Amino acid sequence: MDFAFDARTEELRARLLAFMDEHVYPAEQVAHEQRQRLSSPWENPPVVEELKAEARRQGLWNLFLPDAGYGAGLTNLQYAPLAEITGRSPQLAPTATNCAAPDTGNMEVLAQFGDERQKKQWLEPLLAGEIRSAFAMTEPDVASSDATNITTHIRREGDEYVVSGRKWYISGAMHPDCKIFIVMGKTDPDGPDIRRQQSMVLVPRDTPGVTVKRAMQVFGYEDHYHGGHAEVVFDEARVPVSNLIGEEGGGFAIAQARLGPGRIHHCMRLIGMAERAIELMCRRAVSREAFGKALAQQGVVQNWIADARVAVEQLRLLVLKTAWMMDTVGNRGAHTEIQAIKIATPRTVVGILDRAIQLHGAGGVSQDFPLAELYAGARTLMLADGPDEVHQRSLARREIKKYL
Structure with a gap:
């Protein structure tokens, strides 16, 4: 292992460090003051949109995605020191550069496992920073440390999947721009292989039967910048079979x-x-x-x-x-x-x-x-x-x- 960063990493580090000094750190107090005046605590303060525009202008955008067709095409080793820099201001810098969880993981899932329609409908606006997303796996009624325990049910009825279950600490779900959930549930709850019982489906936020019930706090913080952590109920929410990501049993x-x-x-x-x-x-x-x-x-x-x-x-x-x-x-x-x-x-x-x-x-x-x-x-x-x-x-x- 070579301990030196390569030329591209060093160049991006220099640009990102300058971006932090010139734009992000000065915006921290501004964002705090602007948030006090917003009609909803889940909206982005105006300065966040300004930071996003500036990061995109400087080419500091989608740095996390190794697929050069969608992101910066960096390796894990190249991106790691850049993630460290954004971690110095975790409320602003990851969002400003479109490198904030859970969107990063969701974009990786769509890029790797999504079909062309799913990429067009959901991945492209996520890459552009036009919408946000959430990943719905953790449940309050089971020990979610064992993912095979999840109880959310995804049953097929004709050309639709019907999703029922309760999730919580679903990051990003309180944000008004959160338009899509990637939901993990069981399509084959009695299957012999406990790691082939689960599937993932795309459930738009405005689907009938989807209710974002409340924001969950973390030590009293609501994590507004990342769109909060919500309790979400899926009550017979119906989506087309084409919303399946990958294959049944691949979740x-x-x-x-x-x-x-x-x-x-x-x-x-x-x-x-x-x-x-x-x-x-x-x-x-x-x-x-x-x-x-x-x-x-x-x-x-x-x-x-x-x-x-x-x-x-x-x-x-x-x-x-x-x-x-x-x-x-x-x-x-x-x-x-x-x-x-x-x-x-x-x-x-x-x-x-x-x-x-x-x-x-x-x-x-x-x-x-x-x-x-x-x-x-x-x-x-x-x-x-x-x-x-x-x-x-x-x-x-x-x-x-x-x-x-």
Whole structure:
């Protein structure tokens, strides 16, 4: 593995860093003030649309998508350091560059598994940033850490699928521009292979029988910038059979394909959050005094900062190695590494953010600094895309198998 970024990555990094300095960071406070004046908390503040237009003008658009026909055509290793940069302002930068979850994963699914009609109707407007989307898999009534537990039923009646079930924490579903759901449910609930019971279908938001019931909070935050996390009920919602993605019984495999790149994106954005936290810690430490000397001279503060730097450097190398392996041996060949970064990154970044909050005192838990909201987002990623314990179980089994 070559530890140097190639020329294209370096060029994009330079442009993206300048975009962050010149446009994104100054827009954070503007967006907060504009949001207070919106008629709906789920609308984008006007400055977000301005950022999107500027990012597109600069060619900083759809950087995540490896298919050059649709996106920037970057490898995982090329995109990873760019995702880190956008992670420094997770409320604005991913949306500004059209690289925000869950749209990224949904676009990857449509690009890889969708037919030409589905791509024309849904992928193209998503790529253009004209609409948003949601991925409906998690359910409140079962342990969704085991995806084979899902109970949403998708039954075929003639030329239609009828979808019934209740989902929650469906990211993006509160956004007024969210026009399409990718819904995972069971088309063959009694099938002998529990990983071939599930399918995915496209359900437009305005389909009769689809009800977005409420916004779910995350530590009191509603995550407005990403369109919230909703509870959604599907009550006999009917869609054409042509809305099936891939084949019947292929839903579990599609979900696994969707999650591999998503975990790289999440982990690199988390590293960006950690870098933002370290910067804030250092600025705070040199600007505040306690007990007769600067916080930066306090031994415990120095330890926090040093430990944070060491941890971030370790995580970055592991995540970049994983991205490189995904590019060279595929997601299956990088399975152990993908699970390792999913386990290590959120918990480590949560610890760094916790120390940064502590260093900021009351300010750390306030709205005057981004730390509390960053903490809520990072802590959620110990659950999202599969809780840490599921990945630990799988990784341990793979290690033990070598010795049986």
